[in-house]
Amino acid sequence: MLNNRSLLSLFIINLFFSTLSFALPTDRKQPIHISADSARIDDNTGTTTYKGNVLMTQGSMKIRAANVNLYRKNDDVSHIIATGGPANFSQQPSENQVMTNAFGKRLEYKISDQTVTITGEARVEQGRDTFSSERIVYQMDKAIVNAYSGAGSTGQRVQMTIQPKAK
Secondary structure, eight states: OOOHHHHHHHHHHHHHHHTTSOOOTTGGGSOOEEEOSEEEEETTTTEEEEEEEEEEEETTEEEEEEEEEEEEETTEEEEEEEEEEEEEEEEOSSTTSOOEEEEEEEEEEETTTTEEEEEEEEEEEETTEEEEEEEEEEETTTTEEEEEOOSSTTSOOOEEEOOOOOO
């Protein structure tokens, strides 16, 4: 049974991430543009590896990382893995909202599941609000966020800072 403190925490997390549930509707219809220092395409496995100062954009969505692996299945991008210190995923939830930025040592975006998993010093920022933990799993289409602390007593705990809204 959840106590009042747990209910309040769940409410705050849901409130903070509810704005992330929708990206600009035109983003998924836009072409993907990628720039990098080098690229290796393997048609046999459907994998393209980009290395060195990678920038990937699709509408308002941007991924910046040292390395990006793009996986294709049936001539469609199935998922993207970005790594590097740190990798960054940003997207504008809607026209009237500020950009949402996610940072971590590793970002995995599963397109068909609409899931972004951020690991290794994971952090999400929207305006002045922040949310951090060792691992954050965000189901974009369902507006569900799960955050996990690191292992053991020295692991990174789930942390959240929510600024008061101006009236």
